[in-house]
Amino acid sequence: MDRSSWKKLYSTSQTVDSKEVKTFQALAHSWWDEQGKFAPLHSMNDLRVPFIRDNLLKTSTNHDPGKPLSGMKILDVGCGGGLLTEPLGRLGASVVGIDPVAENIKIAQHHKSFDPVLDKRIQYRVCSLEETLNENAECFDAVVASEVVEHVNNLEMFIQCCYQVLKPGGSLFITTVNKTQLSYVLGIVFSEQIAGIVPKGTHTWEKFVSPEKLESILEPNGLSVETVAGMVYNPFSGYWHWTENTSLNYAAHAVRARAQEHLEPAESA
Template identity: 40%
Template structure:
C-alpha cells in the first residue's frame, strides 16, 4: 500500500514557487501516467533519465549498478515529483523515496498510482523550503525538469543544499537557453508536434550549463558531471551524449 503522509498544504508562501507554473501542471495532473498524453516526452525521456540517475548515484555511493537493489538504504528526495514517474522505478531499486510537489493534484495522482502498484512511497504536498525548515535531510536529491519552472533559483538551490546530507549529491536536468532549444522544445514540441501544451516552457527561463554551474556553486555545490540528452527522430529514443548540450542536459552536483 502507498504511504499517505503529509496531508496538509504548504503553510507559507515559498519564494521559489511560481503559482502560474503550478497551475499549468495541476491542470494536467490526471494525465501523468498516460504515455500518449501531454507528458509523452517525459515517458520517452524516462529511460535515459533513470540511466543517468542510477549510474551517478551508484558511482557516488560506491554501489553495484547491476544489482536489482542498487539504491537500497538511500533516502532520496524527488523535488517536483509530478505524478511519480521517477519515484516508482527508484523505489523498485531499493531507495526510500520521498516525492514532493507544490501541486496538490500532482501528489494525489502520484499517491493513487502508487496505491495501484503496491509501492510504499512518501508523497508530500510541500515545498523545498518547507522541507528544509522542518530539518529533513536526504542522501540524494532529484531535481529533474524543475529548475526552469521555479521563481527564485537561489532560494530554491539554497533549500536543496540544506536538505542534502554532507557527502550527498543531487541530479538535475533542464534545457539550455539556445536557439536550437527554442526550435526543438518550444516551436517543435509545443506548436508543431503538440507534444506539450503551448506555454509549458518559457525560453527566457532556460539555463545555459555555465549558468547552472555558477548557480550551484553560489549555493555551495560542486558540479561534477554534465551530459547532454539527445533525441533521435528516427528511432524515437533518447540517449546520453558527452558533448551535445544544445537542448536538454543533465548534471550531477555534490555538496561541497
C-alpha cells in the same frame, strides 16, 4: 549562517510560480498515459534513472544488486505524478516526492497504491522545496530535480534549499533545457506550437538556464559539478539518447562538500 537562520529566512520564501501551478493542474490527469502529453518524460527514464543510479553507486561500496539504492533516501522535487519517483523506489531507495500541485500528488498517491512495495518506500507531499527545510535539513542522500528548474521563480534560492536538505557528500541531479536559440525554436516553437509534442505553455524560454549559468549558481552555494551531459529527444522514434552537445537538453550531477560549511545566501540584487 546557522541552520535556524536558514529556516527563518526561507519560511516565507517562494520558489513556486503560481502560473506554472495552474498549467500543471490542467495536465494532472495525463501523467500515466505513456502515449499522451507526458510521453517524452516516460521515455526520458531510460536515461535519467541509470544516470542517477550509476552516479550514486560510485559512492556506495556495498549494495544489493537487486535493490542497488537500498538504504538511500532521495527527495524528488517537482515529482508530478511520480514518473521518476517510482523507478527510484523500485531500485530500493526510500523516496519522498514533493509537488506544489495537489492534483499531481493525488494522481501519484493513487498510482503507487497498486504496488505494495512502492507504497511502503514512497511518501508524497503537497509542498514546495523550502517548506521541507524544517524537518529535512541534511536529511537526503540525493535530491532530484528533473525538468523542474526551468519552472521555478528563484533559481538561486531553489539551489540553496537543495544544499540545505542534502547530507554532506550528497548528490543533486538536475535535468533541464539549455537557454539557446535552438532550444527556443525546437523546444517551444516546434514542440509546443507546431508538433504538439509538449503541451502549449509548458515552458517559458526566459526561464531556461545554460549549463554555465547553472554551474555559476551551484558552485558558490556549496555544490561541486561532477558531470554535465547532453540529451536529445527524437520525436519520431520517441526515444532519448546521450550526446556531447548540450544545446538542447542536458543532465547535471553536483555533490555537496563533505566538510561542514556554513554558507551565506547571496544577497538579492
